[in-house]
Amino acid sequence: MTNLIIERNFPPCRCERCNDTVPEAGLSCGSLLPVAPPPVPRAVPPAVAYRPSRQGEVVFDVRSGRWGAFMAFQYGLAFLRPFGGGVEWDTEPRWLAQQPSPVHSVAP
Structure with missing residues (x-):
């Protein structure tokens, strides 16, 4: 060895x-x-969570207030990758949305 x-x-x-x-x-x-993005203060999950259907799909993580590319579901979590590279982060699927709520003004 x-x-x-x-x-x-x-x-x-x-x-x-x-x-x-x-x-x-x-x-x-x-x-x-990896370091997970900090949660947005007083964030609430969307009324209807979005479930991405393909890898690379653009989604909004309400909990962190960030846009990301959906990579996969694994162990009950959704894995997202930031645009332009960086460390993937995970979030519960209930925090995913197609568009940010009016509280968030973050652009992809």
């Missing part, structure tokens, strides 16, 4: 604690986790 860290060509650790030449990635789990 090979060491995955060595295969990835990470630089060797030269700190005083380790004092060895075993490479280390220097990553923590916190830096790998």
Whole structure:
């Protein structure tokens, strides 16, 4: 079995604690986790939730106040991707709408 860290060509650790030449990635789990957009204060789900039917469809996430491209339903959640790239976020399907409510003035 090979060491995955060595295969990835990470630089060797030269700190005083380790004092060895075993490479280390220097990553923590916190830096790998996506950050969900913060919820809009006092947001309420739409009266009739929209259910996207195809991948890439433009939808509005009422809870975060953001437009996104629908990617998939998985584990009871809808996964959305921001336009122009970025980290996907998930939301409950009840928060999806085709258009923002009059309270939101966000454009896609």
